[in-house]
Amino acid sequence: MFLLLEVTACVQRSIFLWLERPDKEQRDLLSRWTELGTDGPDLSQIRPVYAPKDFLDVIMALQNPNYNTGDSTGTYTLWGLVQLPLKLNDVNKLRLLYSDMAINQCQTGVDDVDIPPEMFDADRMKLGRKVITADHGPLAQEYAKKGCPISLRGDLWCQILGVIIDEFDVLYYEQLKSNVIAHDLLVDSLLYKDVKLTATNDDQYFVFEDFLYQILLPFTRDTDVLKHFGKNSASPPKSYIRGKLGDENFAVVYPPNGVIPFHGFAMYVAPLCYLYQEPVKLYYVFREIYTRYFFRLHSISSHPQGIVCLSLLFENLLQMHEAELFFHLKSVGCQPLRIAFKWLVRAFSGYLHSDQVLLLWDRVLAYNSLEILPVLAVSIFSFRKTNLLKVQSYNAAEAVLADLTTLQVIPLVQLSLFSK
Amino acid sequence: MSGKQTVRLKYACDQDKSVLINNFEARGWIPVGADDDWNFYWANVQSIRSVFSVDSGYRLQDDQVVNHFPNHMELTRKDLMVKNIKRYRKELDKDNNPLAEKDETGRFVHLDFIPQTYMLPADYNLFVEEGIGIFLVNKLSQLKKWSRDSKTSNFVPPTSKDTYVISKYIDNPLLIGGKKFDLRLYVLVTSFRPLKCYMFKLGFCRFCTVKYNASMNELDNMFVHLTNVSIQKTGDDYNAVHGGKWTVQNLRLYLESTHGKEVTDKLFDEIDWQIVHSLKAVAGGISNDRHCYECYGYDIIIDDNLKPWLIEVNASPSLTSTTSSDRIMKYKLMNDVINIVIPPGEPPEYDEDLAQSDPITVDPKNKLGPGAMGARGIREPKGRPSPATWK
Numbered sequence: 001m002f003l004l005l006e007v008t009a010c011v012q013r014s015i016f017l018w019l020e021r022p023d024k025e026q027r028d029l030l031s032r033w034t035e036l037g038t039d040g041p042d043l044s045q046i047r048p049v050y051a052p053k054d055f056l057d058v059i060m061a062l063q064n065p066n067y068n069t070g071d072s073t074g075t076y077t078l079w080g081l082v083q084l085p086l087k088l089n090d091v092n093k094l095r096l097l098y099s100d101m102a103i104n105q106c107q108t109g110v111d112d113v114d115i116p117p118e119m120f121d122a123d124r125m126k127l128g129r130k131v132i133t134a135d136h137g138p139l140a141q142e143y144a145k146k147g148c149p150i151s152l153r154g155d156l157w158c159q160i161l162g163v164i165i166d167e168f169d170v171l172y173y174e175q176l177k178s179n180v181i182a183h184d185l186l187v188d189s190l191l192y193k194d195v196k197l198t199a200t201n202d203d204q205y206f207v208f209e210d211f212l213y214q215i216l217l218p219f220t221r222d223t224d225v226l227k228h229f230g231k232n233s234a235s236p237p238k239s240y241i242r243g244k245l246g247d248e249n250f251a252v253v254y255p256p257n258g259v260i261p262f263h264g265f266a267m268y269v270a271p272l273c274y275l276y277q278e279p280v281k282l283y284y285v286f287r288e289i290y291t292r293y294f295f296r297l298h299s300i301s302s303h304p305q306g307i308v309c310l311s312l313l314f315e316n317l318l319q320m321h322e323a324e325l326f327f328h329l330k331s332v333g334c335q336p337l338r339i340a341f342k343w344l345v346r347a348f349s350g351y352l353h354s355d356q357v358l359l360l361w362d363r364v365l366a367y368n369s370l371e372i373l374p375v376l377a378v379s380i381f382s383f384r385k386t387n388l389l390k391v392q393s394y395n396a397a398e399a400v401l402a403d404l405t406t407l408q409v410i411p412l413v414q415l416s417l418f419s420k
Numbered sequence: 421m422s423g424k425q426t427v428r429l430k431y432a433c434d435q436d437k438s439v440l441i442n443n444f445e446a447r448g449w450i451p452v453g454a455d456d457d458w459n460f461y462w463a464n465v466q467s468i469r470s471v472f473s474v475d476s477g478y479r480l481q482d483d484q485v486v487n488h489f490p491n492h493m494e495l496t497r498k499d500l501m502v503k504n505i506k507r508y509r510k511e512l513d514k515d516n517n518p519l520a521e522k523d524e525t526g527r528f529v530h531l532d533f534i535p536q537t538y539m540l541p542a543d544y545n546l547f548v549e550e551g552i553g554i555f556l557v558n559k560l561s562q563l564k565k566w567s568r569d570s571k572t573s574n575f576v577p578p579t580s581k582d583t584y585v586i587s588k589y590i591d592n593p594l595l596i597g598g599k600k601f602d603l604r605l606y607v608l609v610t611s612f613r614p615l616k617c618y619m620f621k622l623g624f625c626r627f628c629t630v631k632y633n634a635s636m637n638e639l640d641n642m643f644v645h646l647t648n649v650s651i652q653k654t655g656d657d658y659n660a661v662h663g664g665k666w667t668v669q670n671l672r673l674y675l676e677s678t679h680g681k682e683v684t685d686k687l688f689d690e691i692d693w694q695i696v697h698s699l700k701a702v703a704g705g706i707s708n709d710r711h712c713y714e715c716y717g718y719d720i721i722i723d724d725n726l727k728p729w730l731i732e733v734n735a736s737p738s739l740t741s742t743t744s745s746d747r748i749m750k751y752k753l754m755n756d757v758i759n760i761v762i763p764p765g766e767p768p769e770y771d772e773d774l775a776q777s778d779p780i781t782v783d784p785k786n787k788l789g790p791g792a793m794g795a796r797g798i799r800e801p802k803g804r805p806s807p808a809t810w811k
Contacts, residue, residue: 034598125681150673151681203662203745204670207597207627273597275677355673 018254019184026181033177036213037200048194048263052342055262055298056081059308062300080315081337086302088313091320094375095417097367100145101410103418108147109359109410121149128152137162144366147359147410154275160365161288165281173280176218179256187255191216195266204354208273215269215283216261219290225257228291233301259295264342267349268294271357289361293370297345305370310344311337314374318381321416325385334394339401340377347373348404356409363413376409379416383407429459429762434467437739439750443758460762461486465736472709480711485761488735489612489712494702496716496735501698505534508701519697533694533730535590590729594722596674601627603668603720603728606737607695608757610713612703618760619692622749625666663742675726683726691720691728698730713761715753 021029060081089097101107106120124146131143132155140159148156158164180188195212199205205212219225229236236258238251269286276282296306303309315337319326329336342351347364349357363372381388384400391397431444432454440462444451452458454467463471463486471478472490480486494500509531512520521529593600606620675684695718717737720728739754741747 149681150676151684154677201662203665203743206662206664207599207666210598274674277678354670358673358677 021182021184029181035210037209049190049260051263052345056341081335082312082315086309086312088309088316091317098417101414103414107410108149125149135159141366144362148362157285157365161285163284163288165284169284170280173218173283176221179221180217185220185255187220188217190261194261194263198264199266199270202350205270211273211279212266212269214279215286216266220255220257222257225291228295229258232295232299234299262298264346267346271349271354274354293364297347307344310370310374314340314377317378322382325381325388328389329397332392334397336381339398343377344373351404352407353405360409375417376413379412382416383412431460432458433462434464439739439747439754442751443754459483463487485711487714489714490707490709492714492735494705495733498732501733502534504701504705505698531697535729590721590723592724594724599627601625605718606753607716607718608760611708612706613708615699615703617699620753623668625671627664663746687726687728694728694730715757
């Protein structure tokens, strides 16, 4: 697996995968635990293991050797980059799935802004508070289909995800934290680099830099996360004790949670920092969201919500509904997926304004599906169609779609699903 | 946004800042010198003194507007601001105004918004300049030590005009991500009597780049405690992409998500009221020259009980942009200021009726939003001492 090769290449350069920290360093780290953002390790030798565009290259290369495209000229070849015939929801099924977001229904994110509160927002808040007191996950999930009001979102997500913090959970987190202090992993440097490259440079999330370390570093030590590989067709990368390469008796999962961070991984955590002030709660919510949804965004699998299917869904929807745009972009050398892929992998975190990301993730949790991500991507292309039809190069197309921070997510999704 | 004005006005500008010049050029205005016949003068605090001075000053014509009030220091000099606010409070207290309600410990419930401040006699020679003169003292003896150790060669004997302000440091600021921040809000005042003020919707928070640490030995570390961007810019961790700045929208989102809607709304409500009180406190003292308007920069710190404290008011808020979103915001600010002061399509002129009546409805495309709104429940006093209108 190419990831493991990258990581073991570091071993040859005698950067250790796993090193025990001396006592003095341990004490120092413990005292600096809440301000790891300052004075991190030397990152000049570190670069991210892979970025979304590398991942896209891998996906493009996937082919089904059993599939006969019909004739040698490949008239049935799909226009897009993903060349796999996978079964997906079409737009009618999507409309059914997301029927609670139809235009004739009031939504948080659209109708709580401009219309007077008596018409929608006040009732929504009252209902929301009742839902929270009921403390029932599926109920909260049903409520969230129309979006969560900002002040209730933190509690609602905890209920939907089933995150209840008791003393054992706090102890477990402290245990992970002491693991971080005791041992230094190479992955830590990757995470540091990632945070410094992404969240620290983002004007919405730079404030939370230190929280990100407090979440991501223990995350890598958390072997509970390995359970999610039961749903994932990937398997965790393994490493071998020095000198025993290939001997299964000396194989260890590396990093302990089986997840090698890629460029942009920290952005999965960043929007959550707006919701929770205590690191422990933030940790468990992140872990739950990751093991339920986000791991699918960077693993190769035929699961209908895996990134491969989401990419294909994006391309299919765009071809069907904006055929002229797709063809134009393809003919100027710009495959739409190349631009949209990074949005999908990161679930739009860091590309949209923070409150819009949270509104989007409300729907991911509520409908228990990541399919809204390609739907949104299609609607963005649709929205900027006039400018996109004028571009003549890949760079120009990228420039049109570079800044998404002014977009309002929910009206866009409604526009593309329910107004054709 | 206004298009080209039908009348090409003449402007003079003391500051070479792109957010200003771009706004003037977008309107097709003509640059002239400060001594020429201008319609719109964006002046420095220093040059405004000569405009209004008894000796060298000149009468402003009906079609001239200038961006400072003659004695704005009643609000913008900290010692005068404190004096005015304390006097305002006493007056309301004497009149038994419900606004001056006090709690069991004798502190004002609604009017307690400046940190405890003392004026010093002028024995201590402290330079007062942006951030360079802000010293943190935890013992009064430190002050005496500074004045003795002052290495300045140009020791200026204290005059009766020099007063120095010592404010009790707010040691429990609200921290976000463990970092201290303050709030910068912009308020445009076109008239003090009647009070007409406009609050700009897009403010920002300035974060310290280093973790906040209340311990004594960090008192010397300027980066931890002072949020002025001019200081933060020189720190190692300063990031030029976001400049340590957050929009007020982000702050609202964070506070509503973590603390709930009611306390967040109450916080912003209180901020609005503090601004209004501070303006009302000085309204009587500022000469209400009809050619004047002023765009103030309010610095506010929020403590961890979500109570805002007014730190100071700037007559010349910085128009330098540190990041691109900063530049956009300040451009919009100037654009709205000019549109309000000189409504598009007309040259500035003094209209007797307009000055006395309520302002016309604001163009909804303006980013400027209404200031404190009417119905406030119990905090609305039954009889207002002076008419105050704002949008």
